[in-house]
Amino acid sequence: GGGGGGGGNSAYGNSNNNSNSNNNHNDLELACRCGIVRVTLQLGDLRQGRLMAIQIDRQDLYKECAAILEAMQQLTEAAEMYERSGQLERAAIIYIQNKNFSAAAPLMAKVSSSKLQLQFAKAKEAEGRYAEAAAAYDTAGDIGSVVRLCLEKLNAPQRAYAAVRKSQNQEAAKALAKYCLQTQDFAGAVEFLLLAQQLDQAFDIAQGHGEMDAFARILEKMSTGFSPLTSSSAVAAASSSSSSSSSSANNYPKDFIRIAQYYENRGEYEKAGDMYVKCDQTSQAVKLFLKVAQANASAAANGITPAALEKAVNVVEITKNERLSLAVLDFVNESLDGLIRDEYRFKLNIALGLYSDAAADALSLAQLEQEAGNYRVAHDKLFVTVRQLEKLDAQPPIELRRGLTLLHSYTLVKSLIAMDDHITAARMLVRVARNISKFPKHVVQILTSTVIECRRAGMRKTAFDYASMLMRPEYRDQVNPKYKKNIELMVRKPEKDPEELPETDCPCPFCQALGPETELQCSECLNVIPFDIATGKRMNLFDWSECPNCKFPANAQPFLRVLAVEGRCPMCNDVVDVKMVAKVLNPLTRYRGKRDDEVAAAGGG
Secondary structure, eight states, X not given: OHHHXXXXXXXXXXXXXXXXXXXXXXXXXXXXXXXXXXXXXXXXXXXXXXXXXXXXXXXXXXHHHHHHHHHTTOHHHHHHHHHHHTOHHHHHHHHHHTTOHHHHHHHHTTOOXXXXXXXXXXXXXXXXXXXXXXXXXXXXXXXHHHHHHHHHTSOOXXXXXXXXXXXXXXXXXXXXXXXXXXXXXHHHHHHHHHHTTOHHHHHHHHHHTTOHHHHHHHHHHHOSSOOGGGXXXXXXXHTTOOOOOOOSSOSOHXXXXXXXXXXXXXXXXXXXXXXXXXXXXXXXXXXXXHHHHHHTHHXXXXXXXXXXXXXXXXXXXXXXXXXXXXXXXXXXXXXXXXXXXXXXXXXXXXXXXXXXXXXHHHHHHHHHHHHTTOHHHHHXXXXXXXXXXXXXXXXXXXXXXHHHHHHHHHHHHHHHHHTTOXXXXXXXXXXXXXXXXXXXXXXXXXXXXXXXXXXXXXXXXXXXXXXXXXXXXXXXXTSOHXXXXXXXXHHHSOOXXXXXXXXXXXXXXXXXXXXETTOOBOTTTXXXXXXXXXXXXXXXXXXXXXXTTTOOEEEHXXXXXXXXXXXXXXXXXXXXXXXXXXXXXXXXXXXXXXXXXXXXXXXXX
């Protein structure tokens, strides 16, 4: 047994020795073959040596071959071996020295040495291949040489302009400014003198050749620390600014001041104001803006908004400066009339945080539109104001919400009738009819619609009441002949005991006390109940959703029905994806603590 075991070990040992012997043999053979390649090259048989090296294909061998060939001054062959060994920079050096630019060119994109790139560029220039030389100088970062070649050899000034703008190289900018002066391109001279930080010379040229707009525009782009005021869209747009930086200081305050003074002396007050804003001289800016607005007051009276007045208001919005606000407010009150005056009063009050005054202004604006019969315009004004105040964490006054509720009730009627929901349409019209004095433009039309819809809905007593109102002398002759006879008959021969469809009860979401579904103030807890934007009724705690866009509350089922027909939110009028409508969990969280003892919107229902 012992002998057998010994035999096995011996066999394993022999096998292992044979494997090692084979490996050693392969290494020895490779070493011999590499040696033959080296000797072949040294004996001058470059072709055979090259082929043998490529067959072996080892980087260390390529490197050895390259060194041998370089020592033999066989530079083209040496460069190839360096390239195959991965020493691209060394290969490129040899190609360039040997003027083999076609071989060097594909390597230059892979070479990081700016020194070598510069060497390549100079070689290209010496050869007279200026376009390729300019590209190489650009890669090497020698923008001065790029500009020199573009101007002196290539007749490509625009390429030089682009290179300097991209690199911001001051020396190259100086050279380019000199060229611009020679060619009388004064706007270009101003630009490149500014890039070269030659501000005084740039200002003098701008002043002497009417290029101050270019000076101002470029200086603004260069400034990395604009005043927060320059981030304003109104100011920025008017001064052709593309920057929205909001740093607290300006890098060039003195220069913006002298630009402002230049414009002011020329009577270009709006441009001067723009520049005063950029160096935080807001009092002077507002003074000049109002001077321009005063000159354009007649345009404002015709409904054309003066840009200068917008800028003055914008300064107030950003600075929150009460003194400036009063100056602008005085101008608005003295120089403007009607809607445009109220619009600016609203903006200024919002800017100063006077939200109650802003709400009063918005309500006044909406009432003017409402009295003119522009109900959707009035509705949208109140809607936007409510949203704006809520975003500012200010509680919209009850009068504002009441006005919006009333107008929204009226805007719902058409779609409710289209969906054959005549009962709800009638309830909304009754809500409006109770406040008919706020709709003076369409009193008869609204009362007529109320009578018709109430009869359709089985609310015969209510229909009779409003029919009687229509038969008053001041309204009778205005009733549409199509309906007049039936309405007269209804009043002349009234039913003894007209039916009145009782209103469905709905629980108050706050205290669960039952009440009529269109009554928006709970008689028990006195909370004002949020209304459903799809129907004008009370919100249902168990069907509570909201518009995904404006976030106004909506009972999910009627809201989805409206969206299926119209595709838009009845409040904000935005397109709504029905997939985005979801039930709201704990919807009363946002209403807790907001009890209101005022009457419900629109006269209690």
